[in-house]
Every structure is written in structure tokens, then in C-alpha cells.
Amino acid sequence: MDEGDGELGRSASVAPRRTALVRDLWWAALTIGFALFVASGRVSTYLGAQGRGRADVWDIWRNLAGELPGGDSGVVRAGYVLVLLAFVGGSLVALWFALAADGSDEATGYREDPEPEPTIRPSLSLSADTP
Amino acid sequence: MAELAEPITVRERGDGLSARAESRVRAQLDVRAWPIARRFLLALIVVFLAKQAINVFVFPPFSGHDEAAHFAYIRTVATEHRVPVLPDVETWLASGDTTAEPPGDFLPDDLYKYCIYVLGWQGTNVCETKNPSYLADPPHVRSYSQGVGPVLVGYQYDANHPPLYYMLMTPIYWLTDGASIETQLYFLRAAAIPFGLMTVLLAFMMVRTLFPGDAFLSVTVPAFVAFQPQISYEAAMVNNDIVCIALYSWILYLLIVGIRDRFPTKICTLTGFAFGLALLAKGTSLTAVPLIAVAIILGVGVRNVRRWVGKGALTAGIAAALSWPWYLFMYRTYGNLDAFDQISALQWFNYWSPAGRQYPGFTELFWNRDFAVMRWRETWGMFGWRRLPLDDGFLWAIAVPLIAAVVGLIVYAVVAGMRGRRWFATDRVVRPARWQTYGLLLLLLTAVVAYLAIIQFGLRFSLTQARYYFPAINALAVLLMLGLRTLIPPRWHRYGQAAVLAALIAMNVVIYSQYVVPYRLEGWI
Numbered sequence: 001m002d003e004g005d006g007e008l009g010r011s012a013s014v015a016p017r018r019t020a021l022v023r024d025l026w027w028a029a030l031t032i033g034f035a036l037f038v039a040s041g042r043v044s045t046y047l048g049a050q051g052r053g054r055a056d057v058w059d060i061w062r063n064l065a066g067e068l069p070g071g072d073s074g075v076v077r078a079g080y081v082l083v084l085l086a087f088v089g090g091s092l093v094a095l096w097f098a099l100a101a102d103g104s105d106e107a108t109g110y111r112e113d114p115e116p117e118p119t120i121r122p123s124l125s126l127s128a129d130t131p
Numbered sequence: 132m133a134e135l136a137e138p139i140t141v142r143e144r145g146d147g148l149s150a151r152a153e154s155r156v157r158a159q160l161d162v163r164a165w166p167i168a169r170r171f172l173l174a175l176i177v178v179f180l181a182k183q184a185i186n187v188f189v190f191p192p193f194s195g196h197d198e199a200a201h202f203a204y205i206r207t208v209a210t211e212h213r214v215p216v217l218p219d220v221e222t223w224l225a226s227g228d229t230t231a232e233p234p235g236d237f238l239p240d241d242l243y244k245y246c247i248y249v250l251g252w253q254g255t256n257v258c259e260t261k262n263p264s265y266l267a268d269p270p271h272v273r274s275y276s277q278g279v280g281p282v283l284v285g286y287q288y289d290a291n292h293p294p295l296y297y298m299l300m301t302p303i304y305w306l307t308d309g310a311s312i313e314t315q316l317y318f319l320r321a322a323a324i325p326f327g328l329m330t331v332l333l334a335f336m337m338v339r340t341l342f343p344g345d346a347f348l349s350v351t352v353p354a355f356v357a358f359q360p361q362i363s364y365e366a367a368m369v370n371n372d373i374v375c376i377a378l379y380s381w382i383l384y385l386l387i388v389g390i391r392d393r394f395p396t397k398i399c400t401l402t403g404f405a406f407g408l409a410l411l412a413k414g415t416s417l418t419a420v421p422l423i424a425v426a427i428i429l430g431v432g433v434r435n436v437r438r439w440v441g442k443g444a445l446t447a448g449i450a451a452a453l454s455w456p457w458y459l460f461m462y463r464t465y466g467n468l469d470a471f472d473q474i475s476a477l478q479w480f481n482y483w484s485p486a487g488r489q490y491p492g493f494t495e496l497f498w499n500r501d502f503a504v505m506r507w508r509e510t511w512g513m514f515g516w517r518r519l520p521l522d523d524g525f526l527w528a529i530a531v532p533l534i535a536a537v538v539g540l541i542v543y544a545v546v547a548g549m550r551g552r553r554w555f556a557t558d559r560v561v562r563p564a565r566w567q568t569y570g571l572l573l574l575l576l577t578a579v580v581a582y583l584a585i586i587q588f589g590l591r592f593s594l595t596q597a598r599y600y601f602p603a604i605n606a607l608a609v610l611l612m613l614g615l616r617t618l619i620p621p622r623w624h625r626y627g628q629a630a631v632l633a634a635l636i637a638m639n640v641v642i643y644s645q646y647v648v649p650y651r652l653e654g655w656i
Binding site: 030037041044048055060061063067083091094097102103 | 644
């Protein structure tokens with residue numbers, strides 16, 4: 001019996017570790033995939049009346065910096081880079097939390113249906129306090 | 132009673148904050164102690180704000196939905212301290228002198244260079260930005276062939292919108308008054324971002340109220356709203372749509388809380404307040420009337436007639452008290468509450484044919500495949516006056532998982548309604564209490580009403596658009612994500628929610644990398 005309990009305890013502690021490992025692997029895979037797409041991805045682009053084109057993802061976003069209002073200013077370019085970093089970094093952090101969230105760290109706050117309210121008001125004599 | 136008679140010994144600090152209150156505030160601010168779902172929301176907010184900052188600048192000036200007309204409205208409020216008025220085209224035509232402009236508001240001359248983005252001004256022989264005489268004196272009257280005759284162009288066609296958004300934006304207009312109109316536009320676009328953020332936060336709050344503690348829905352519902360490309364587009368644009376969307380989302384949240392708590396006076400008051408503001412933001416908000424009525428009746432109980440009549444009257448009374456001046460103004464100015472008659476007379480091209488206007492019927496539009504397909508295209512793409520359509524393959528890639536979500540929602544309804552108690556004994560989401568079922572039915576009704584409303588609008592105006600049903604975005608997000616949740620086995624939920632988030636991020640990266648940014652760099656006219 002003791003042996004069995006010990007086995008159960010070990011497997012219970014192994015399960016969250018395995019879950020965490022799988023989570024880490026998923027997150028790493030998504031991060032690497034995203035980095036590869038940005039660094040070396042080449043996509044078909046829509047150019048309106050000019051038809052279609054092809055461009056590197058990196059070049060698309062790099063060229064946009066020059067097209068921004070005030071894009072020749074260093075401050076605007078720095079702001080642009082910061083915004084892109086916030087988007088990419090925030091997305092990766094959000095993905096991490098999405099992989100970690102299972103609701104086990106909070107009270108559910110679940111509410112059953114409230115008691116039905118009486119449709120007839122009780123008489124005053126029934127609700128009067130006794131001295 | 133003895134405990135009540137004892138003196139209350141709360142240690143007060145010098146700044147008036149009790150130690151207990153201070154520790155509570157400190158705990159609230161300690162991000163590391165937050166549940167993961169709330170920390171996820173914080174990361175989502177950062178991503179949303181970054182995306183919106185890009186949206187403010189990535190779309191060319193005045194290329195958003197009717198941005199020039201909305202900008203002109205703000206200018207009228209800011210500089211003339213009044214709301215604009217539609218020209219009276221009927222009286223103008225009846226006068227016989229169609230060479231002169233009728234009374235009413237026209238768009239400012241300095242916006243003519245953006246005539247390609249202005250309804251009525253964008254036509255051939257009307258929008259000629261390289262013609263110096265047109266630039267110096269933009270056209271306001273034109274005569275068209277094929278029996279159309281004289282028409283007005285370049286008029287203020289947003290004058291029938293309520294004033295709330297424009298009044299809120301007026302201080303920003305004043306603060307940037309010395310700058311170019313383009314710079315002013317960027318500031319005004321940025322001022323729309325908080326309303327988009329409010330919509331995302333309300334999506335989170337609503338789903339946490341409806342299904343507290345459910346990680347899948349807490350992650351996917353606000354993510355769906357935050358990454359919906361057209362909601363983002365609206366939330367970085369000079370347009371009253373996003374204020375309407377945010378206020379409508381607030382109404383939906385309050386209705387869910389109200390159904391849960393049987394509509395206490397506080398919720399009725401807040402609902403009336405939110406609805407009153409929404410009515411002052413955009414006329415589309417009127418579609419909330421049946422939703423509020425149904426929610427109060429379901430929440431209070433159908434048989435408690437006196438109670439729901441009283442609560443409904445309180446809600447309606449507050450909304451009416453807030454919004455009546457605008458609707459009185461409309462009635463006194465146009466003789467009706469929406470000025471659709473006047474807009475219809477100005478927009479001669481609606482269902483126009485040489486034989487007269489050929490209006491479609493309701494069932495005709497309801498079953499019209501092209502109508503539905505166009506709304507689907509507009510829901511995800513068609514940025515900048517329908518200049519940027521997404522490819523069919525890409526739209527199908529979005530449609531397939533959402534069709535699966537609808538199937539999942541039907542499965543959910545069957546499981547929750549019939550066998551759920553036995554199949555999913557531990558899953559509270561598939562064993563909804565009655566108030567939760569009512570809440571979900573309300574969200575379903577919201578989606579249906581929103582779609583029917585654009586059909587109704589389309590009966591008279593050919594330019595009905597998908598964005599008119601965006602106020603229902605939070606309701607749609609809950610229903611669709613609930614459907615997806617049903618299809619994913621519970622032990623896979625955490626990977627499912629991460630996959631949904633990753634797909635939403637990927638969808639945005641593709642839309643901007645393949646369409647929006649390249650078109651901005653090389654293709655935009």
C-alpha cells in the first residue's frame with residue numbers, strides 16, 4: 001500500500017513537470033518559428049493596381065520606417081522599433097501565459113442561480129421583529 | 132447587537148488610508164500575485180497598444196471610413212461650436228436655381244485633396260486633385276447624365292450623427308490647432324485607441340462574469356477582439372464607430388451582470404447611462420433596445436411584471452434623459468429622428484437605375500449570397516475604402532475554424548441542454564446555471580439583431596457595411612470561442628487556447644506583411 005502511494009505521489013509530481021516541459025517546448029517552437037519567419041520569410045504582396053509582388057518580411061517592415069510621417073527623424077525610427085519590439089515581445093509573453101493558464105490559480109467565483117424571488121410580498125405582520 | 136456597539140478600531144495612517152486598505156491596494160498592484168489570466172490580459176494590452184500605434188500611421192491620411200467627413204464634423208464643433216447640418220436637397224431642387232449652393236454644411240476646401248476618400252466627391256470629373264481651379268474652388272454642384280440631373284457633391288454627409296464623439300475629440304482638435312490637418316488627424320486617430328482598449332477589457336470582464344475562472348475563454352475571447360483586424364482599424368481612425376462599439380460592449384457587460392444579479396437598481400442605472408451615451412455616439416445603438424428589454428425580463432423573471440416594468444422604466448428614463456436633446460434637435464431640424472430621408476435624397480446613387488430606384492426586399496437581401504460574401508470580406512479586410520481586399524484563400528483560412536466554432540456552439544447547446552450533466556460532470560461551462568443560459572441566449576440574440584440591422588439598413592442604402600455589426604463583436608467572440616472550446620478535449624485546452632492566440636497573431640502578421648504595409652509602400656493611390 002505504501003509502495004502504491006509512493007508511486008502515486010511520484011507520478012503526481014512528474015505530471016506537472018512534464019506539462020511544464022511540453023509547454024516550454026511549444027513556446028520555444030513558436031518563438032523560433034516566428035523569428036525564422038521574420039528573419040528569412042518571403043511573402044507574396046498585394047500592390048493594388050500594380051498587381052502582385054514578392055518581398056522579404058524583414059524588408060517590408062524595415063522600409064515602412066522610411067514611409068512614416070517624420071520617418072527621417074531618429075526619434076521616430078527609435079519609436080517605431082520600440083513599438084515593433086513591444087508587439088513581438090508582448091505577443092511572446094502573451095503566448096507564454098496562454099500556455100500556462102489553466103484556471104487552477106484562482107477561485108472560480110462560480111454562481112448558481114439565485115433563489116427565486118417571491119412574486120407575492122409577505123405581509124408586514126410576518127416580517128415584524130419580536131422585541 | 133453588542134458587536135455593533137463596540138468602537139471600530141481601524142488604524143488610520145496619516146494619509147487617511149487604513150493599513151488593511153493599503154495592503155489590499157498593494158496586493159492588487161502586485162502583478163506577480165495576479166491570476167495568470169489577468170497577467171495574460173496585461174500582455175495582451177501591451178500588444179494591442181503597439182498594434183494600434185502602428186495602425187495610426189500605417190494607413191494614409193483620411194483613408195479610413197469617411198475620415199474626412201468626421202474630421203470636418205469635429206472642426207465644425209471645435210471652431211463654430213455647433214453641429215453641422217445636411218443640405219436640404221429637396222428644397223434646393225424645387226427652387227429651380229440649381230447653380231447656387233443650398234444652405235447646409237459642405238466639407239472644407241482644404242480636405243479636397245483627399246476627395247478620393249470622400250463619398251460624392253470621389254467621382255470622375257469631380258475629384259481632380261491636379262486641377263488647380265478645382266483645388267482653389269472645389270465643386271459642390273454637378274449635373275449627371277442619364278436622367279440623374281443636378282446633384283450636390285462634397286457635402287457634409289455625416290451631419291446626422293449624434294455629437295458625443297465629436298465633442299470628446301474637440302479638445303484634441305484645439306490642442307493641435309496650429310499643426311497641419313495631417314498631424315491633427317494622427318492625434319485624433321490616436322485618441323480612438325482608448326475606446327478600442329475599453330472594448331477589449333470589457334470582453335475580458337464579460338467572459339469572466341459569465342464563466343468565472345475558465346482559462347480558455349479568459350484567454351481567447353479578449354484575444355479574438357484585440358486581434359480582429361477591423362476592430363483595430365476602427366480603433367485607430369477618426370470615426371464615431373469605435374465609441375459606439377465600446378459603449379455597446381459596456382451595455383452587453385452590464386446586461387450579463389444584470390441577468391446574474393436580477394438587475395439591481397445600480398445596474399439598471401448604469402445600463403441606462405451607458406445606453407444614453409451610446410445613443411449620443413451613433414444611431415446604430417438603437418439595436419440595443421430589444422436586448423435591454425429581453426435581458427431585464429429574463430433577469431427579473433417573466434412573471435414579475437411590475438418589477439421588470441419598473442426596472443425597464445428606470446433604464447429607459449435615464450437613457451432618454453441623457454439623449455433627448457439630440458433627438459429633439461434632429462426632429463426640429465429634419466422632421467424625423469435619423470435624417471435618413473435627407474441622406475437618401477442626397478445619395479442619389481442608392482439602387483439607382485434610369486427607370487427609378489430599385490430597392491431590394493428584406494428576404495432578397497437576407498438570402499443574397501453576394502451580400503453575405505461582401506460582408507465577410509469587409510469583416511476582415513477591405514481597408515481604406517474597400518481598396519485592400521484579402522485573397523479568397525486567406526478568407527477561407529479564417530472561415531474554416533470559425534465554421535468549426537459555429538458547429539461547436541451547436542454541439543455545446545445540445546450537450547449543455549440535454550446530456551451535459553452526465554458527460555462533463557466536472558466542467559461547469561457545459562453545465563450552465565439558468566442565468567448563464569440566459570446570458571448566452573442574450574449574446575446570440577445580439578449577434579442576430581446586429582446582422583438583421585445591417586440588412587434593414589441595406590434596404591435603403593446600398594453602402595451598408597459589415598462595420599455596422601461590430602458593436603456585437605464581444606458577443607460574437609464569446610459565442611465563437613465557446614464553440615471552439617467545446618470541440619477541444621478539456622486536457623488540451625491550454626494548447627488550444629495558445630493555438631488560437633498564435634493563429635490570431637499570425638493572421639495579423641500576414642495581413643500587415645502581405646497586404647497593408649506593401650500596399651502602403653507601393654500601391655496606395
